[in-house]
Amino acid sequence: MSQDKFKLVECPRDAMQGLHDFVPTELKSEYLNLLLQVGFDTLDFGSFVSPKAIPQMADTEKVLASLDLSKTSTKLLAIVANLRGVEQAVYHKEISYLGFPFSISETFQQRNTNSSIEQSLITVEKMLDLCAKNNKKAVVYLSMGFGNPYGDEWNYEIVEKWAAILVSKGVEILSLADTVGISTPAKIKAILPPLISKFNHTEIGVHLHSTPTERFEKIEAAYDSGVKRIDSALKGFGGCPMAADDLTGNIATEEVISYLNSKDEELNLNMDNWNEAMRLSGKIFG
Template sequence: MSQNNFKLVECPRDAMQGLHDFVPTELKVEYLNLLLQVGFDTLDFGSFVSPKAIPQMADTAEVLAQLDLGNTNTKLLAIVANLRGVESAAKHQHINYLGFPFSISETFQQRNTNSSITQSLSTVEEMLSLCAKNNKKALVYLSMGFGNPYGDEWNYEIVEKWADVLVSKGVEILSLADTVGISTPEKIATILPRLISRFNGTEIGIHLHSTPVERFEKIEAAYHSGVKRIDSALKGFGGCPMAADDLTGNIATEDVIGYLNAQGENLSLNMDKWNEAMVLSGRIFG
């Protein structure tokens, strides 16, 4: 299997967004510029959301202006949570993907984007239209994709129903997101193959959060489910600041790389640049 059909998405935005102390813009730029040279398919680099909600990402446009995109094939992904964010992000020619967190939990959708599922669906429709006009691709995260800690009903059929609705609207990339770290290998092995076979014209990815001890079994379950797009973050930093209080971090990229290498996957990554980024991360995350 070549790298072309295995997409690794590195998520420094997700790693940084919950940090209490503001990371200086020039340090963000230095870190992202290193990650851009590693050879990931996509870099989830920033978000166009309310600076009140996520102060850490208030400088996303400034950061973008200083990224060195001349010698990288890595594509840029920005997260948006409402129409204003979509319009801001769509103006930037160097952004390839806009990502929207669409929760199948009404409670969490309100908590995360301050809008209902119905309102969010209309934001997705607007995003699809603006992406088409601005030569970008829309990516939708099905958040709460593995369960619901808020008491809203959850089952595999509900996940499939919303996937169906989004695909029918024209969404070409769906990433099943485990916002609060409650996925299990069994759930991953059940729902992913169902989505991949049912929506075979759609790119299905996975965005997992996990405690360190459960990471490998989740990565293994995702791999054997046939997924070809995996989100992760260096050292497993980060998580969703709008979700739980005791944050389960992202899946650690080095674990994903190690696992895929052990399966004989050819990832074509520049590990020297990766190691430099690992060292530099200490200045950001402590």
């Protein structure tokens, strides 16, 4: 799927989900409503998962009810981890995308969704069916796409194998997810161009995690690889609680914006609203 316009996916859900102190629903809503006015393609705003697993996202339905979608073209994406979550999320007409973390590491799939890779494939098939019936699109994250810290087998062939299987099931958007920050510019440049070339009717993006010092190189590698979809979070907040390095967070949106501006990509963002969101983020993330 060759697309000309760059798709920026802002991920406040990923940024907030690991915070220890619960962020009040009103503050979450205020922050998300500001981000909705910036002009991102997609806002990864919340998740329909067990409140025991991710307490911070227990109020996703309340937050959704308080979002003002009347003056934004930004689409909403919610993360789901099982069929129950899918069934909850598809019920909401305001949500355009359901995101599912499909790990190519068996260990992480069990840890993250309490199911095996094979069981998760069945969930994806059911999710695709429910999305089709409810006018939604599925985004499948190839989690641990650049390797894993568990010693599970990983190589490019495994990445390509699962990408091929998911595409054959009808997945139209795949996002290669780093999860623990072990991607490198060399890996990004080795993996992504062949995937983009081979699955040229599929939208392929990246959801990278990184330490601050390596962010720029990873953004550049993704761009040079032909990626037109990048997930990021304001100031690089968030990341995977399983990551060993506390500095490993999301790619910082402001650095993605700065890089793409240097490449004359047309982003059409409202930077006044962005700066306002930057200021408000201090109340949430300290």
